[in-house]
Amino acid sequence: MSTSLILPLVLIIAMLFFMSRNQKKQRARQEEMKNNLKSGAHVVTIGGMHAVVESVDTEKQTVDLNAEGVILTFDLTAIRTVKAVETTQAAPAAATDDSTAPKEVSESTTDSQSTATQTESEK
Structure with missing residues (x-):
């Protein structure tokens, strides 16, 4: 070779x-x-449907999903992702806490700063 x-x-x-x-x-x-995969987990199917797991049948390889009150049965292979469950107590605290929110900057301030930077770089 x-x-x-x-x-x-x-x-x-x-x-x-x-x-x-x-x-x-x-x-x-x-x-x-x-x-x-456990009951109560939030999942997204390969078709893009967001639902909550009602039950999992490992023998039949199926999962029952609750999508706003409608129970649907899917193959386990149809589950694309399992979404992380958000805590309900952390969300209201974050919504009311304005001290960590980013401050708004007006466009005129940004424009004057960029003009000053351009003037300094031209010198």
């Missing part, structure tokens, strides 16, 4: 190795997500 064929062959083998490794990691993450 000539040296001109060895390098492309090594690159192809390395590319296949890394692609299979990434797919294996992704499959493991998906399997872990399905195994940790």
Whole structure:
């Protein structure tokens, strides 16, 4: 075998190795997500529907979702993501706390500052 064929062959083998490794990691993450799916979790399906898990049937590989009072049954593979549940106490506190809110800057102040910066850079 000539040296001109060895390098492309090594690159192809390395590319296949890394692609299979990434797919294996992704499959493991998906399997872990399905195994940790519990009743009450907020999920998003592959169709983009946001719902709450009512029950999980591991034998049939299905999940019952409650979407605003409508119970629907999906395959476990139809769950794209499990959303993090937000705490209800933290949200009102953040909404009423104005001390951490960013201060508004008027456009005239920003324009005068940028003009001053341009003038200094021209000197």
